[in-house]
Amino acid sequence: MSATAVGAHGHADSQSMSIGKFLSTYVFSLDHKVIGIQFLFSTLLWFVVGGLLALGVRWQLAWPWEDMPVIGSMLYSAEGGQIAPEFYTMLFTMHASVMIFFVIIPILAGAFGNFLIPLMIGADDMAFPVLNMLSYWFMWPAFILMTLSFFVEGGASAAGWTSYPPLSAIAGAAPASNAGQSLWLLALIFVGISSMMGSVNYMTTIIQMRAPGMTMFRMPMTIWAMFITAILQAFALPVLTAALFMQYLDREFGTGFFVPSGYVVNNESVGAGGGQPLLWQHLFWFYSHPAVYIMILPAMGMVSDMIATFSRKPLFGYKPMVYSISGIAGLGFIVWGHHMFMSGMNPALGMTFMLSTMMIALPSAIKTFNWLGTIWGGKIHFTTPMLFSLAFVSMFIIGGLSGIFMAATPIDIFIHDTYFIVAHIHYVLFGGTAMAVFGGVYFWFPKMFGRMMNEAWGKVHFFLSFVFFNGTFFAMHILGAGGFPRRLADPYHYETFKHMQPLNQFITICAIGMGLSQLIFAGNIIYSLFWGPKCGRNPWKSNTLEWTTPSPPGHGNFDFQPIVYRGPYEYASPEVEEDYYLQTQPPPEGADAEQSTEDGH
Amino acid sequence: MNRFWTILFLLVPILGVATFALAPVYGHWLPDDFSERGVNIDRLYYFILYLTGAVFVVTEVVMFWFMWKYDATKTDEPTKFTHGSHKLEIIWTIVPAATLLFIALYQMNAWADAKIDKPDMVPTCKVVARQFEWRIQYPGPDNELDTPDDIYAPPNEMHVPVNEEILIHLESDDVLHSFFLPNFRVKQDAVPGSMIPVWFRATEENEYDLVCAELCGWGHYKMKGRLTVESREEFDAWLADQARDNMATQETVSQDSEDQ
Numbered sequence: 001m002s003a004t005a006v007g008a009h010g011h012a013d014s015q016s017m018s019i020g021k022f023l024s025t026y027v028f029s030l031d032h033k034v035i036g037i038q039f040l041f042s043t044l045l046w047f048v049v050g051g052l053l054a055l056g057v058r059w060q061l062a063w064p065w066e067d068m069p070v071i072g073s074m075l076y077s078a079e080g081g082q083i084a085p086e087f088y089t090m091l092f093t094m095h096a097s098v099m100i101f102f103v104i105i106p107i108l109a110g111a112f113g114n115f116l117i118p119l120m121i122g123a124d125d126m127a128f129p130v131l132n133m134l135s136y137w138f139m140w141p142a143f144i145l146m147t148l149s150f151f152v153e154g155g156a157s158a159a160g161w162t163s164y165p166p167l168s169a170i171a172g173a174a175p176a177s178n179a180g181q182s183l184w185l186l187a188l189i190f191v192g193i194s195s196m197m198g199s200v201n202y203m204t205t206i207i208q209m210r211a212p213g214m215t216m217f218r219m220p221m222t223i224w225a226m227f228i229t230a231i232l233q234a235f236a237l238p239v240l241t242a243a244l245f246m247q248y249l250d251r252e253f254g255t256g257f258f259v260p261s262g263y264v265v266n267n268e269s270v271g272a273g274g275g276q277p278l279l280w281q282h283l284f285w286f287y288s289h290p291a292v293y294i295m296i297l298p299a300m301g302m303v304s305d306m307i308a309t310f311s312r313k314p315l316f317g318y319k320p321m322v323y324s325i326s327g328i329a330g331l332g333f334i335v336w337g338h339h340m341f342m343s344g345m346n347p348a349l350g351m352t353f354m355l356s357t358m359m360i361a362l363p364s365a366i367k368t369f370n371w372l373g374t375i376w377g378g379k380i381h382f383t384t385p386m387l388f389s390l391a392f393v394s395m396f397i398i399g400g401l402s403g404i405f406m407a408a409t410p411i412d413i414f415i416h417d418t419y420f421i422v423a424h425i426h427y428v429l430f431g432g433t434a435m436a437v438f439g440g441v442y443f444w445f446p447k448m449f450g451r452m453m454n455e456a457w458g459k460v461h462f463f464l465s466f467v468f469f470n471g472t473f474f475a476m477h478i479l480g481a482g483g484f485p486r487r488l489a490d491p492y493h494y495e496t497f498k499h500m501q502p503l504n505q506f507i508t509i510c511a512i513g514m515g516l517s518q519l520i521f522a523g524n525i526i527y528s529l530f531w532g533p534k535c536g537r538n539p540w541k542s543n544t545l546e547w548t549t550p551s552p553p554g555h556g557n558f559d560f561q562p563i564v565y566r567g568p569y570e571y572a573s574p575e576v577e578e579d580y581y582l583q584t585q586p587p588p589e590g591a592d593a594e595q596s597t598e599d600g601h
Numbered sequence: 602m603n604r605f606w607t608i609l610f611l612l613v614p615i616l617g618v619a620t621f622a623l624a625p626v627y628g629h630w631l632p633d634d635f636s637e638r639g640v641n642i643d644r645l646y647y648f649i650l651y652l653t654g655a656v657f658v659v660t661e662v663v664m665f666w667f668m669w670k671y672d673a674t675k676t677d678e679p680t681k682f683t684h685g686s687h688k689l690e691i692i693w694t695i696v697p698a699a700t701l702l703f704i705a706l707y708q709m710n711a712w713a714d715a716k717i718d719k720p721d722m723v724p725t726c727k728v729v730a731r732q733f734e735w736r737i738q739y740p741g742p743d744n745e746l747d748t749p750d751d752i753y754a755p756p757n758e759m760h761v762p763v764n765e766e767i768l769i770h771l772e773s774d775d776v777l778h779s780f781f782l783p784n785f786r787v788k789q790d791a792v793p794g795s796m797i798p799v800w801f802r803a804t805e806e807n808e809y810d811l812v813c814a815e816l817c818g819w820g821h822y823k824m825k826g827r828l829t830v831e832s833r834e835e836f837d838a839w840l841a842d843q844a845r846d847n848m849a850t851q852e853t854v855s856q857d858s859e860d861q
């Protein structure tokens with residue numbers, strides 16, 4: 001109905017109209033930018049939850065069975081302020097589940113992917129805006145189910161984020177493996193549906209909606225990474241979804257896909273059985289190894305763009321970078337067995353997986369060398385996003401190299417399920433991805449909200465995060481070398497690990513410091529949203545298409561028809577005066593047209 | 602200020618190496634190793650540690666150096682307008698590829714030794730993991746497991762003779778567990794429904810921790826066993842004691858049932 005329909009009930013009408021307009025603009029919006037920002041704030045809130053859960057874990061490891069000051073009595077009054085072992089088990093399970101499925105995956109693909117893809121390829125929106133909106137709203141059942149699971153009898157899932165059966169597949173196998181575990185499975189199914197919708201949309205948009213002149217090899221690395229990530233999601237997710245349904249059926253209907261026959265767990269008969277616990281591990285890791293790349297590739301893309309921008313120099317080896325992320329996508333599907341070297345899987349198969357896993361380190365090495373090549377001979381501007389991007393490279397080197405230890409099967413015998421792997425994954429996912437996300441927020445915030453974030457506080461945030469991050473996680477390599485196992489509520493009653501408590505206390509203090517530093521980040525976001533200095537279209541003097549739009553871009557993104565003349569990284573090009581060269585800027589008259597339309601080299 | 606950030610990044614390799622160098626001084630390092638095959642694993646560990654350590658230091662220092670040299674406020678060199686180098690790409694593809702391939706192949710023997718080439722012998726014992734304890738069962742005089750004359754050790758107590766090949770049949774009664782002997786570099790998940798062989802050879806008499814390394818429920822942390830490595834004579838004597846104890850309990854059990 002049209003707004004011209006004024007009558008006796010016009011007043012009531014216009015009120016409901018404005019509510020409807022509010023809902024369609026900010027809540028059930030079809031605009032990819034709004035959806036991206038919705039994803040961003042939802043995931044940042046869950047980041048807080050995941051972080052607090054981690055601090056609970058750290059408290060117990062530093063001062064086991066001691067009352068948590070102040071908040072302990074509120075949280076677990078039943079245990080007199082102590083963390084009970086079943087509660088501890090839930091803490092680390094939910095920390096990982098929240099961080100992986102509610103923070104990292106949706107913040108990269110959902111927040112940055114949504115916001116950036118149409119803007120960077122010169123489209124007015126996603127190919128399927130309604131599907132896009134649904135991909136956000138399908139996260140909500142997941143959010144609600146997961147939140148609910150904390151309050152059901154027995155509490156939230158406590159079977160580890162890997163949810164290995166039979167522990168997870170039998171209702172009652174562990175305290176907390178009742179309703180909480182089933183809700184966990186359902187929540188993940190919704191996350192999967194959401195990611196799937198996003199993935200289909202991203203692939204279609206990138207293939208179909210590029211602006212004239214935007215060839216595949218003129219796309220920024222962020223877009224390449226999002227594209228490859230979407231492909232990984234599309235092929236790996238159905239396997240996880242099937243596995244989640246199977247485990248749900250095992251729990252609720254006793255199908256026994258993952259449970260062998262004739263077993264009794266915690267006085268509960270496991271039912272008909274006839275299944276195989278290892279089958280779950282194969283299915284789970286067939287998704288979750290590619291998921292590691294889903295959780296890092298977009299970060300690599302974003303970092304590539306930021307490093308080129310702030311080195312004022314073309315990205316070194318653009319095409320090798322593209323080939324190496326494509327290589328990761330292919331190899332990523334044949335390495336999942338490296339999570340199962342100790343699982344009882346045929347050890348000969350372990351050798352094959354060791355070979356493929358070693359080989360997948362290669363693309364990461366190539367990318368690292370190319371990032372170093374990019375800053376070589378440039379003019380480095382030490383802005384907050386650049387510092388976070390450099391930290392990404394520096395930390396990713398550590399995370400990448402420590403992966404080689406686990407890939408080497410004989411060494412994995414000793415360090416599997418120890419803090420060595422905890423250190424490794426956090427160097428990749430926190431030192432890597434989270435640093436890139438921080439950098440990305442500082443970098444694209446002006447485009448999202450039209451205001452700059454505070455640089456000085458940004459640098460304080462960087463400094464504290466960087467120092468406390470390393471204090472927290474570097475020492476974990478040392479714990480791991482000592483054989484210190486993961487997931488133990490109290491490791492110190494073992495003689496082998498007794499002496500490691502002081503080191504754990506140091507780690508916990510650093511972790512608390514890291515948590516507190518994020519308050520600066522939160523404060524900076526909130527302050528800058530309202531009072532940050534207004535910025536123009538291109539505050540960083542960057543080349544890619546999103547910087548040609550107004551900040552923030554209006555509905556439909558571009559106020560002109562973007563036509564792309566060159567690749568995204570023509571910084572310091574001799575063709576122009578300035579040290580940047582927008583992709584949409586027509587070549588100067590008389591310039592060799594042949595050369596300026598050529599891609600890459 | 603830019604110099605401050607650059608030096609912060611230089612601290613990464615410096616403190617990184619210092620941490621690894623100083624950790625052993627403060628008693629934080631690989632637990633003592635008392636197994637024959639574990640020595641191989643440790644050797645490979647050091648090999649990869651030095652190799653990755655070198656790559657770590659070189660890449661981080663190069664990164665620091667570039668940050669130092671190409672600081673926009675300090676450098677007066679013109680920006681190198683380049684999109685890459687074919688030659689460099691080929692070098693830094695082939696060299697790491699060859700190195701990684703070598704690392705993988707170099708591990709194969711130790712892996713086969715630890716997990717594939719099972720010794721051909723009568724199993725020393727059967728270890729059954731369950732929430733939250735280890736049950737160990739030795740073959741009786743007939744030298745066969747799972748026969749009526751099997752000898753049961755008290756829960757969580759495992760004894761093996763020193764300097765002999767030990768073969769264990771690992772099973773689980775309920776959920777996944779993992780049989781972890783840090784001092785022998787032995788780890789193997791126990792899987793319900795499967796029997797998985799585990800073998801090692803202990804070289805020093807002492808008592809050691811047996812750790813459960815796979816989450817098995819709320820009591821996972823307390824699923825602790827003790828492994829006693831002793832001389833053949835002591836081991837035989839201990840086993841005979843256990844056999845006698847088993848007999849005694851069996852008698853009381855049968856008496857109890859007669860009484861009823």
Ligand SMILES: [Cu+2]
Pocket residue numbers: 288289292335336338339
């Ligand atoms: Cu993996």
Ligand SMILES: [Cu+2]
Pocket residue numbers: 777778779813814815816817818820821822824
């Ligand atoms: Cu356990």
